[in-house]
Amino acid sequence: xxxxxxxxxxxxxxxxxxxxxxxxxxxxxxxxxxxxxxxxxxxxxxxxxxxxxxxxxxxxxxxxxxxxxxxxxxxxxxxxxxxxxxxxxxxxxxxxxxxxxxxxxxxxxxxxxxxxxxxxxxxxxxxxxxxxxxxxxxxxxxxxxxxxxxxxxxxxxxxxxxxxxxxxxxxxxxxxxxxxxxxxxxxxxxxxxxxxxxxxxxxxxxxxxxxxxxxxxxxxxxxxxxxxxxxxxxxxxxxxxxxxxxxxxxxxxxxxxxxxxxxxxxxxxxxxxxxxxxxxxxxxxxxxxxxxxxxxxxxxxxxxxxxxxxxxxxxxxxxxxxxxxxxxxxxxxxxxxxxxxxxxxxxxxxxxxxxxxxxxxxxxxxxxxxxxxxxxxxxxxxxxxxxxxxxxxxxxxxxxxxxxxxxxxxxxxxxxxxxxxxxxxxxxxxxxxxxxxxxxxxxxxxxxxxxxxxxxxxxxxxxxxxxxxxxxxxxxxxxxxxxxxxxxxxxxxxxxxxxxxxxxxxxxxxxxxxxxxxxxxxxxxxxxxxxxxxxxxxxxxxxxxxxxxxxxxxxxxxxxxxxxxxxxxxxxxxxxxxxxxxxxxxxxxxxxxxxxxxxxxxxxxxxxxxxxxxxxxxxxxxxxxxxxxxxxxxxxxxxxxxxxxxxxxxxxxxxxxxxxxxxxxxxxxxxxxxxxxxxxxxxxxxxxxxxxxxxxxxxxxxxxxxxxxxxxxxxxxxxxxxxxxxxxxxxxxxxxxxxxxxxxxxxxxxxxxxxxxxxxxxxxxxxxxxxxxxxxxxxxxxxxxxxxxxxxxxxxxxxxxxxxxxxxxxxxxxxxxxxxxxxxxxxxxxxxxxxxxxxxxxxxxxxxxxxxxxxxxxxxxxxxxxxxxxxxxxxxxxxxxxx
RNA sequence: GCCCGGGUGGCGGAAUGGGUAGACGCGGACGACUUAAAAUCGUCUGGCCUUAGUGCCGUGCAGGUUCGAGUCCUGCCCCGGGCACCA
Numbered sequence: 001x002x003x004x005x006x007x008x009x010x011x012x013x014x015x016x017x018x019x020x021x022x023x024x025x026x027x028x029x030x031x032x033x034x035x036x037x038x039x040x041x042x043x044x045x046x047x048x049x050x051x052x053x054x055x056x057x058x059x060x061x062x063x064x065x066x067x068x069x070x071x072x073x074x075x076x077x078x079x080x081x082x083x084x085x086x087x088x089x090x091x092x093x094x095x096x097x098x099x100x101x102x103x104x105x106x107x108x109x110x111x112x113x114x115x116x117x118x119x120x121x122x123x124x125x126x127x128x129x130x131x132x133x134x135x136x137x138x139x140x141x142x143x144x145x146x147x148x149x150x151x152x153x154x155x156x157x158x159x160x161x162x163x164x165x166x167x168x169x170x171x172x173x174x175x176x177x178x179x180x181x182x183x184x185x186x187x188x189x190x191x192x193x194x195x196x197x198x199x200x201x202x203x204x205x206x207x208x209x210x211x212x213x214x215x216x217x218x219x220x221x222x223x224x225x226x227x228x229x230x231x232x233x234x235x236x237x238x239x240x241x242x243x244x245x246x247x248x249x250x251x252x253x254x255x256x257x258x259x260x261x262x263x264x265x266x267x268x269x270x271x272x273x274x275x276x277x278x279x280x281x282x283x284x285x286x287x288x289x290x291x292x293x294x295x296x297x298x299x300x301x302x303x304x305x306x307x308x309x310x311x312x313x314x315x316x317x318x319x320x321x322x323x324x325x326x327x328x329x330x331x332x333x334x335x336x337x338x339x340x341x342x343x344x345x346x347x348x349x350x351x352x353x354x355x356x357x358x359x360x361x362x363x364x365x366x367x368x369x370x371x372x373x374x375x376x377x378x379x380x381x382x383x384x385x386x387x388x389x390x391x392x393x394x395x396x397x398x399x400x401x402x403x404x405x406x407x408x409x410x411x412x413x414x415x416x417x418x419x420x421x422x423x424x425x426x427x428x429x430x431x432x433x434x435x436x437x438x439x440x441x442x443x444x445x446x447x448x449x450x451x452x453x454x455x456x457x458x459x460x461x462x463x464x465x466x467x468x469x470x471x472x473x474x475x476x477x478x479x480x481x482x483x484x485x486x487x488x489x490x491x492x493x494x495x496x497x498x499x500x501x502x503x504x505x506x507x508x509x510x511x512x513x514x515x516x517x518x519x520x521x522x523x524x525x526x527x528x529x530x531x532x533x534x535x536x537x538x539x540x541x542x543x544x545x546x547x548x549x550x551x552x553x554x555x556x557x558x559x560x561x562x563x564x565x566x567x568x569x570x571x572x573x574x575x576x577x578x579x580x581x582x583x584x585x586x587x588x589x590x591x592x593x594x595x596x597x598x599x600x601x602x603x604x605x606x607x608x609x610x611x612x613x614x615x616x617x618x619x620x621x622x623x624x625x626x627x628x629x630x631x632x633x634x635x636x637x638x639x640x641x642x643x644x645x646x647x648x649x650x651x652x653x654x655x656x657x658x659x660x661x662x663x664x665x666x667x668x669x670x671x672x673x674x675x676x677x678x679x680x681x682x683x684x685x686x687x688x689x690x691x692x693x694x695x696x697x698x699x700x701x702x703x704x705x706x707x708x709x710x711x712x713x714x715x716x717x718x719x720x721x722x723x724x725x726x727x728x729x730x731x732x733x734x735x736x737x738x739x740x741x742x743x744x745x746x747x748x749x750x751x752x753x754x755x756x757x758x759x760x761x762x763x764x765x766x767x768x769x770x771x772x773x774x775x776x777x778x779x780x781x782x783x784x785x786x787x788x789x790x791x792x793x794x795x796x797x798x799x800x801x802x803x804x805x806x807x808x809x810x811x812x813x814x815x816x817x818x819x820x821x822x823x824x825x826x827x828x829x830x831x832x833x834x835x836x837x838x839x840x841x842x843x844x845x846x847x848x849x850x851x852x853x854x855x856x857x858x859x860x861x862x863x864x865x866x867x868x869x870x871x872x873x874x875x876x877x878x879x880x881x882x883x
Numbered sequence: 884g885c886c887c888g889g890g891u892g893g894c895g896g897a898a899u900g901g902g903u904a905g906a907c908g909c910g911g912a913c914g915a916c917u918u919a920a921a922a923u924c925g926u927c928u929g930g931c932c933u934u935a936g937u938g939c940c941g942u943g944c945a946g947g948u949u950c951g952a953g954u955c956c957u958g959c960c961c962c963g964g965g966c967a968c969c970a
Contacts (some may be wrong), residue, residue, distance in 0.1 A: 333969045698908045757907035832951040
């Protein structure tokens with residue numbers, strides 16, 4: 001039999017399942033290793049080849065660590081609440097539960113066909129009542145600690161879709177799906193007080209073994225700013241005047257504050273606006289409300305605003321300064337009001353120039369005729385601060401403000417509280433009851449889970465912006481068990497993030513009926529030692545999960561401050577497609593379209609346009625299979641328009657581009673082992689890499705070579721080769737030792753591409769020079785192959801005479817003394833250029849090396865009689881002769 | 884605009900406490916086996932040179948440090964990603 005993955009792989013997958021080979025059992029006598037993938041959302045499209053990249057990496061680690069004697073927890077589950085199933089339900093009337101179960105079954109089948117060593121007895125589905133019960137339980141805990149509250153906040157309402165969208169579904173003020181406009185309108189929402197944990201979320205990043213860019217993104221998202229809060233009394237209102245509080249990072253520039261700006265939504269705007277200015281202000285406020293978020297950001301170089309007619313007193317010098325409103329001041333950040341220091345802030349400078357407001361220089365170092373100076377320098381025109389450097393001036397001003405009770409040092413964060421409710425059906429219902437008096441009571445723990453009612457129509461309730469659940473009267477209306485009065489349930493559901501905030505904790509104890517997890521399991525398994533997933537979750541999922549984990553820590557439910565000790569982001573697998581452009585902008589199939597080659601197109605702000613007549617066109621993609629490659633020129637041409645030359649593009653895989661590769665097809669053709677190895681071989685895990693069907697051939701050939709080292713398949717029937725017994729030749733033993741050493745190092749560092757390369761070298765060289773392969777070398781090769789290509793390894797292991805799985809065989813040991821005995825290759829350079837090479841024993845002295853180098857005829861010819869000025873000997877590496 | 888990554892053969896990529904640039908794989912060329920093809924195996928494969936030499940050039944560009952630079956420093960260019968009025 002030749003190497004036949006289609007026969008070997010299903011057989012071993014069945015064996016692993018039947019024997020529960022990878023079942024993890026809590027065992028405190030063994031060290032644990034918890035290796036976790038970001039669990040997927042089971043979409044209707046099934047897996048694409050990008051998914052298994054991270055899963056393969058964690059599987060290699062899981063299998064390797066088992067062979068290293070670790071008790072490995074390696075689970076898989078489904079983040080199964082979510083929008084696509086609900087959108088599909090709206091369109092087709094199919095219940096999301098049905099879609100979800102179907103998709104999960106497909107995902108499970110695909111994942112199992114990759115041969116991953118998951119402990120399937122721990123499989124989780126976030127939509128299962130047994131799971132959502134505990135998600136709701138956690139909500140109760142958050143509520144008890146005052147971390148969940150309700151507030152009237154603006155949400156993204158999309159009239160076209162008739163639904164409210166989550167922030168992450170809105171891109172540039174338009175819906176991600178369909179590109180429809182989205183407006184903001186206030187609705188009563190559940191909020192989680194993540195801001196209370198801002199400082200700890202920031203500080204605890206320090207000790208995490210995470211990629212630096214991810215930590216940085218989290219730091220910036222939290223956005224800590226040190227400064228001061230300063231209170232400005234509104235002028236002319238006497239002793240009981242209102243005060244406007246501002247936050248500034250530059251209290252040292254207070255003498256330069258020449259006006260104030262409130263956000264248009266600021267509560268004091270209505271009160272302080274003078275009669276004369278009322279109309280102007282009203283008009284401006286209406287205008288900013290109409291302006292979309294997108295416009296507001298796009299025109300940041302233009303400043304707009306309106307004068308309220310009111311003045312404030314600068315507390316440091318009693319100067320009367322005008323109060324303006326402008327949409328460049330954000331209501332939700334700081335106090336929603338600023339003191340404007342046009343001399344030393346670019347935005348204030350631009351605003352002052354636009355409205356002709358005074359600019360005072362209070363920090364030396366710039367030229368205020370040209371631009372604001374935002375750097376540090378000596379304070380001037382600032383009375384008691386004059387002459388002080390910026391840092392000292394800030395400190396002194398803060399002390400002065402505190403002494404005068406006009407303000408105090410303060411810290412502000414960009415991080416906002418987490419909007420936690422969605423006007424959706426397919427999510428966890430809130431375990432609360434709203435009483436008619438507006439108070440809220442919690443559903444008792446023992447009554448959980450609160451499950452979703454059945455529904456036929458999943459459309460949102462358009463008119464009053466309510467979730468579909470609001471229509472289910474017999475579910476919504478309840479009797480309050482405490483008062484006996486009518487009350488109602490919350491029609492909103494939790495966002496998809498809720499389930500993924502704690503799934504890694506359920507994995508450690510998934511059957512527990514008394515608690516979300518047991519203390520014993522948590523003490524043993526947590527934290528997650530290695531967490532692998534896409535960088536797109538850099539802030540949201542990872543920040544939310546860290547937040548919940550810290551709350552669990554405070555309640556005493558977990559013993560570590562952080563859930564994920566080491567984080568690795570796998571890159572994206574890119575697909576190849578071919579691009580051209582056409583002028584059918586409306587996607588009207590009846591319209592006759594003219595296609596354009598990529599060369600005739602330039603990309604402007606509004607999108608692609610033709611070079612000659614500047615006509616707007618649309619980018620189109622042709623799948624690689626629909627393209628004709630011109631052999632002589634190498635040009636790609638469109639199948640239907642052969643005169644059209646296409647440009648090849650490597651991009652994220654998506655249906656619309658026709659560049660999606662289905663793992664099922666790859667497995668059918670080459671097998672799961674080839675697919676696993678190829679994904680690991682194309683480059684470093686963290687980097688994006690293009691998928692190539694040609695490249696996988698090389699991997700397949702390599703696996704065949706491994707097969708043939710053990711199996712003789714030249715005849716009709718395959719026979720296991722009779723391998724040499726005994727230790728084998730020194731060359732073979734040294735090669736083996738070198739390979740084990742390199743492969744071990746590479747796997748530990750997750751450099752799987754170079755690990756595979758070293759195994760290829762071993763297989764290429766092991767029978768060179770006529771040495772017969774020994775049983776020992778073959779077994780060690782198979783063991784090294786086991787984490788990477790487990791099906792082939794199991795098969796060869798059994799053909800080598802073993803009856804048990806190799807999953808728990810010890811990882812091969814290195815014979816260190818063999819590495820020591822190796823000869824060294826020393827490069828001989830003359831003036832830094834390689835001229836010769838010597839093979840010497842490891843213990844050769846520097847002096848001997850120098851003598852041998854000088855004796856080389858090649859060196860002598862390049863020196864052409866000159867005396868060497870200097871000889872540099874780098875032990876074990878090279879000799880450089882300078883002459 | 885700001886902040887991260889990253890530019891190495893036809894392609895994916897190796898090599899960074901400075902020390903043989905191009906491991907390994909794809910693609911390509913030639914050869915062996917075969918009636919033939921596929922598969923397999925073997926050899927070669929950065930560029931240049933009518934001196935074919937272990938000759939010269941070569942890791943985005945221009946400089947610098949060093950006996951020696953893909954690796955370190957300075958200044959640019961290009962590509963990818965993130966953030967974007969956060970006071």
